[in-house]
Amino acid sequence: MIALRINGETKNVEAPGDMPLLWALRDLLGLTGTKFGCGVALCGACTVHLDGEPVRSCQLRIGEIGGRAITTIETIGATSAGAKVQKAWLDLEVVQCGYCQSGQIMSAAALIAATPDPDDSDINAAMSGNICRCGTYVRIREAIKLAAKSA
């Protein structure tokens, strides 16, 4: 039994310690907003926050997390940066199929939280690990800038 602090609650997971957090979230806890895309940290679809830092949950083993706080797309709207990003995403209609967008939003929220006024190179650095096959990059860039400007 492994105890995890997820979205402000402690969850006990009956699973081997080498299990990536991604599968614990999706298959054991029903938090399916975090997506599986590649399994090897190449696409960013599985991005969550660990103590506020963006991490690829497909590479983070549950036995190595300890007491650090996990935040997923389901509650990122409760943070100031997350709410701004979600609103900007809606205002600019960023989303197409939407499958990668949980990961995009988690990466963008971490960026805004750490760098309140990101420039293009900050955005490239923070977001180039997140693939969007629908090609919403133009709007992702605009939405991050809009989120940064919003109060």
Add this chain to the structure above:
Amino acid sequence: MLEATPTESGLGRRAFLKIGAAAGALLIGFPLRPAKAEAGIFAPDAFIRIASSGDITLIMPQVEMGQGIYTAISMILAEELDAAFDRIALEAAPPNTKLYANPVFGIQATGGSTSVRAWWTSLRKAGAGARALLIAAAAQTWGVEPRTCRTANSEVLHDPSGRRLAYGELVGKAASMTPPKNPPLKAVADFQLIGKPLKRLDTPEKVNGKAKFGIDALPPGVKFAALAQCPVFGGKVGRVDDGAAKAVPGVRQIVVLDDLVAVVGDHMWAATQGLAALDIVWDEGANASVSSAQVWAQIRAASAKDGAVAKSIGDPAKIAGSGELIEAAYELPFLAHAPMEPLNCTVHLTPDACEIWVGSQILARAQAIAAKVTGLPLDKVVVHNHLIGGGFGRRLEVDYVETAVRIAQKVEGPVKVVWSREEDIQHDIYRPVYHDRMSATLADGKIVGWKHRVTGSSIMARWLPPAFKDGIDPDAVDGAVDIPYEIANLRVEYVREEPPAAPTGFWRGVGPNNNVFAIESFIDEIAHKTGKDPIAFRRDMLVKSPRLSAAIELAASKAGWGGALPARVGRGLCAQVSFASFVATVAEVEVDNDGEVIVRRVVSAVDTGIVVNPDTVIAQLQGGLIFGITAALYGEITLENGRVQQNNFNDYRMLRIDQAPAIEVHLIKSGEAPGGIGETGTTAAPPAVVNAIFAATGVRLRRLPIDRDVLAGRKPA
């Protein structure tokens, strides 16, 4: 794989596209469901349900995979119904070919950039018919003439008396009345919703993690399965040593079928670890030595033969060449779809029923294949369709449904089969390889003869057999037979050449991608050869095409065509009439000394007829262009020893945000019938990029993806 059923006598893409602007008029109305009075529900047709509470549910015949179709269809229905748009609910249509078949294909399918074109007229009639009934019910209630009533915001209003009734209050009476045969449709000028950039209905749940894709289905008691199919196409399982796999914690079962092995576990981690622990010896079969070299040798040899004549205009002698003859060949590689949501399907099979959770572009076939595999009658197969995390044509196939049902036959209780990214890439149904031979005869600097021979596999012959006729695949020559340029003597041929081993299918753009790439590259070559500006050269051949000409002029002006650029930076044009839309695209690229191509900026001008939701059209162009740039810069699936050599996003690369160009999309106002849009950007980008590369470097690339060695001068062109 799938036999066409007798109902699948659809027109096919080309037939539909050729009809172009008149398409709407051709589509016959769908069968109206009898009005239902029971339970206080007014259901005048298969698409609208109004409850006495006033709640309006719109049934979506097309599936949402990011193209915004739920919103567009809702706008079309709500426009003619005069429904309050902010109070509608959506429901995905169940499998039902009779009610929900896409009028273009005769199958319940979402693809080919057809959704708005296909449903435009019949959905407007559905909305208008329901509205007419509600007016009639209100008029009868008040004892007034229906023509003195109007509708707005889910209400019928009688202005002379100031009376009003909400739709919900009219449900009972309206349900007992006979629907009108030809309800009047609104004039374009009276549209309240159509043409406005409304917010998409599916977005809110896609930004907070609540949206459910097929992969998110978690029926109670579900187990999870990872699978390995024979890495060589067509190969079988030889033997399996599952000792180590069974010892993996959480592994419940190893399923060995003739062509694949699946490991079932308590979660995907157990399933994945179990699969990795298996020792599988494959019986690789006849394709074990197939390589890309063989694929290309075969298609090039096949392209030397005469093909079936898809179009012939004018004098064959002039086509063969009496003036100056220019020839070139263009090639496109196999491509995988790589939707961000890997293929998956969840199945619960019991002795007398089959329940499926999936995202499918072709729902009725998903149901049919499950019935076929299990032997159950169709009505015992329930399919819950989901939002699709990327389709691009991949989910027009049902191989992944069939595979999941076959695995489920061995598993007690529900099982979710999720493909790894590697399986997804290595067992795709690929965009075909194509080889296009082009020749043109010039006289006085003008094209007088044109020959275009397309060689490639026929997707239609497998996917929609009635559409493959007289040796012509209408999709394979789509964009070639309807070349927009006025050329007096012209011939288009098609050679069907099925590549060894790799299965081929639809991809975003398919036929037009290939043909527009070949045509627009070749036209650009000829323009440069004659010393003319590529736009001026095209302009002279588009006298009778005002819509495309206007798009070219607009794109050129917005892109600053002809303006000065730094060294090794160039602009390239692609002009196309595809999916009944008129699109001109200018790409601006930079080629560095190492042969790397940076796409700096793309400008598209689009006339797609009446636009339902302009913001969605712009989004589709933006995304489609990126999809096409990805293909141009990186996309290639190669074979060696009968296997796909690419694995994941490291070697099957996608464009990332730091490489994405600035994109401008300019919409041209039009009152013509709506065109298709989802695939146009993908078609536009590659020729615009290679033409820009030529402008920047003088190097002509005739195959994709781009060859950086050639651009860096490390290899001859």
